[in-house]
Amino acid sequence: MFLINCPYCGERDQSEFSAGGEAHIVRPKQPTELSDGQWAEFLFMRKNIKGVQLERWNHAHGCRKWFNMVRDTSNDKIHAVYKMGEKPPIK
């Protein structure tokens, strides 16, 4: 259990949020031109790294807004939180 600083509502308990997986995955502009393998790569394949990862989160039981987070998956330390459309503050 940890606290997340929602960019809209402020600091809340993790139980109010739901994780939306890896962030900044761009949808292909012409999906019909992709092979099944390329489409599956976009749809399913994720890095799932141990360490600092860029993730999407949703404040499901609060403002219901999506936002991005830089989180270390090995110890749940949150390095930064930023709104959708903004560039990640840490590379």
Added chain:
Amino acid sequence: MLNYNSPIKDSKNYSEIKISEVEPTVKINLRGKNRDFITKIGKELSIIPPADPNTSSGNDNLNILWLSPDEWLIYSNNKIDQKNIDDLEDKLYNSISKVKIGSVTNVTDHWIMINLKGSKVFELLSTGCPFNFNKFKNLKGAVTQTLINHTDVIIHNKNNNDLNIFVRRSFSNHLWSWMNDSAKFI
């Protein structure tokens, strides 16, 4: 709109906590982003929707609660009859939804309003809620959306130890039972 039929219709007193359902009250959900939308609301209701997160604004009759950067909930302080609910909805619909600067949804039947009063209301909520009420309880007009016993709620700090809690109709009996059970042990 369906005929309004409240699911709880009850009021309970415990030592230093009073729990009661306050119905029927009007509840209208507003969504919009641009300046015109805010201006129209202010013009129609004489209340400006709050821009600051977790706050509310209001007058003697109506309150507007901040739900997200582009969403607000209007509710009435007092019980209100069906005609007044329809009139308010029509007025907002014609000035906002019809001209496509935002959306107006009547959620009177969707949310149930439960009023909690007494010196131990925050002790009761803290037994099943992940939200930190330390600052909230001293801020009159503060609003939060959180979970109470795994149930989604909107909490409006109306006055000192006087809260209005909005819960979805289908969860209202569950939350009502839980609050009454918990209040016995506070």
